[in-house]
Amino acid sequence: MSVDSVFVHKMWNDNELSKMVKGGVPFPMLSDGGGKVGTMYGVYDDESGVETRGRFIIDPDGKVQGYEVLTPPVGRNVSETFRQVQAFQLVRESKGTQATPSGWKPGKMTLKPSPDLVGKVWEVWKTDMAFD
Amino acid sequence: MPKDFQPGCAKPVEDSQSGKTQDAAAQAVQEKPLSSAREVSMIKVGKKAPNFTAPAYFQGKFVTVELNEYLGKWVLLCFYPGDFTFV
Numbered sequence: 590m591s592v593d594s595v596f597v598h599k600m601w602n603d604n605e606l607s608k609m610v611k612g613g614v615p616f617p618m619l620s621d622g623g624g625k626v627g628t629m630y631g632v633y634d635d636e637s638g639v640e641t642r643g644r645f646i647i648d649p650d651g652k653v654q655g656y657e658v659l660t661p662p663v664g665r666n667v668s669e670t671f672r673q674v675q676a677f678q679l680v681r682e683s684k685g686t687q688a689t690p691s692g693w694k695p696g697k698m699t700l701k702p703s704p705d706l707v708g709k710v711w712e713v714w715k716t717d718m719a720f721d
Numbered sequence: 722m723p724k725d726f727q728p729g730c731a732k733p734v735e736d737s738q739s740g741k742t743q744d745a746a747a748q749a750v751q752e753k754p755l756s757s758a759r760e761v762s763m764i765k766v767g768k769k770a771p772n773f774t775a776p777a778y779f780q781g782k783f784v785t786v787e788l789n790e791y792l793g794k795w796v797l798l799c800f801y802p803g804d805f806t807f808v
Contacts, residue, residue: 590775590798595778617784625773626775629773631762632800639731640802644797645797646797647795653767653770655766661729663808
């Protein structure tokens with residue numbers, strides 16, 4: 590979503606993005622002229638009249654589970670976004686009985702918060718697991 | 722004469738820095754008027770995402786998208802400064 594019109598979205602897709610991604614952009618490119626939606630989400634910058642690089646993860650109940658907002662010159666990390674979605678999906682499927690420690694990726698161990706685990710995380714989870 | 726400018730990763734818009742060449746009265750007007758000092762608050766995680774309806778371009782067609790139509794699915798909502806902004 591940006592403040593550009595749908596006509597400009599079409600030109601960008603047809604003339605550039607479709608040359609990067611076969612078949613063009615596979616999801617709707619939304620137009621937010623005037624920044625009304627961006628204002629609701631806190632990412633519209635009044636002074637420049639555009640939106641910053643905000644990314645929101647919304648769950649099946651319509652709740653915001655996380656977001657990240659960057660200034661214009663730095664692009665996002667899509668893999669990290671997918672990792673976060675996978676983590677939120679796991680937590681949701683476990684009905685909140687599992688939590689994903691720092692550096693978690695699919696296949697890595699999760700933690701099951703309980704009275705017995707208080708003060709004992711150091712026994713089962715090591716700091717190098719945050720970095721591999 | 723129009724002057725060249727270097728495009729950055731934000732959509733090019735009027736630069737408020739160029740007020741330097743204006744006289745003091747014009748500059749004072751340019752300083753944020755109270756009326757535009759709208760409070761911008763960030764939304765909260767764990768709370769409902771505000772619903773909206775917006776026009777969109779989607780695979781050759783112009784369509785209307787409403788966030789609530791995606792209830793039951795995971796949604797990634799991404800904002801960016803403008804089409805053709807490089808990154």
